[in-house]
Amino acid sequence: MRKLTLTLAAAGVAALTIGTLQAQGGAMQPPGKMDPSLVQAGTYAADPNHSLVGWRVNHLGFNDYFGIFGSVSGTLSIDPAALQNAKVDVTIPVAQVTTASAGLTQHLLKPAGDNGKADFFGAAPAPARFVSTKVEVNGTDAKITGDLTLNGVTKPVVLDAKFTGAGNAMMPPNKLTVGFEGETTIKRSDFGVSYGIPIVSDEVELDITVAFEKQ
The missing domain is CATH 1.20.5 (Single alpha-helices involved in coiled-coils or other helix-helix interfaces)
Structure with missing residues (x-):
């Protein structure tokens, strides 16, 4: 309450x-402007109310289905004078997965069966985490290489990221905020989530949008 x-x-x-x-x-x-000069060096925290990871899979070869992980948390350390040294560390609460189908959401979080293996994430999945290991900058775009841990498995992934805006937030304490969007494609089987393949695609498209507030 x-x-x-x-x-x-x-x-x-x-x-x-x-x-x-x-x-x-x-x-x-x-308040947000596509002006990289507004970004200040320092540590930023993800705004969980405005940071999301969308996922998209193909269903039966007919069309794509998508859902959302919200309440993303984490940090960004950045210095405009040395963008290649930026560090990103974000956590995604898998247990809060959201879809348009209550039945699908329940299935994604269905407990493991008698064989000890869940179809998807299970009843109490650990949060996923992405920790960057390398940043390559090209103007306002970047390729961010990092380790993604999901379902107890860690694999390297590369995000195509872009700067989307900076400025002081409208509401007190009017923190300096910077926004980024990113995308990548992973294979869920790499992370031990193989149920339904190939009827439901192995490839999962991830669409990321994060607002970071200066601390």
């Missing part, structure tokens, strides 16, 4: 802030 109350209170503050700005100045401008 406390979490719900805080969420509703935050939504109320946001609505009040937006309403006040509209009353004072008419049309609003978003």
Whole structure:
């Protein structure tokens, strides 16, 4: 109940802030700008309320199905003068997976059977974690190599990432925020999740969007 109350209170503050700005100045401008010069050196924390990892698989060869992991947390250490030294460490709560189908969500989190193996993530899956090991920068784009740990298995993956904006947030304490998007494709079988292959594709497309707030 406390979490719900805080969420509703935050939504109320946001609505009040937006309403006040509209009353004072008419049309609003978003605070985030595609201006890399606004990024300051330091450590940033992921905003779990606005950071998501979407996943997409092909179903039966007919169409794609997708879901979301929300409440992403973690840190970014960055220095605009040495972007190649940036470090990313984020955690994704697999247990909070969301889909449009209640039945599918239940199946993804279904306990292991008599053989001791779950079809997908199981009843109490550990969070996934990505830790960068290398960053290659090309303008506002980057290739981020790192270790992804999922379902107890760690494998190297490469993210195609891009800078999407920076600026001070609209609500107090008006923290400097930077945004990034990224994408990659993994094989779920590499992480021990093989149920339904090839009826449901082995390849999983990941679509990442993260807002980091300066600490």
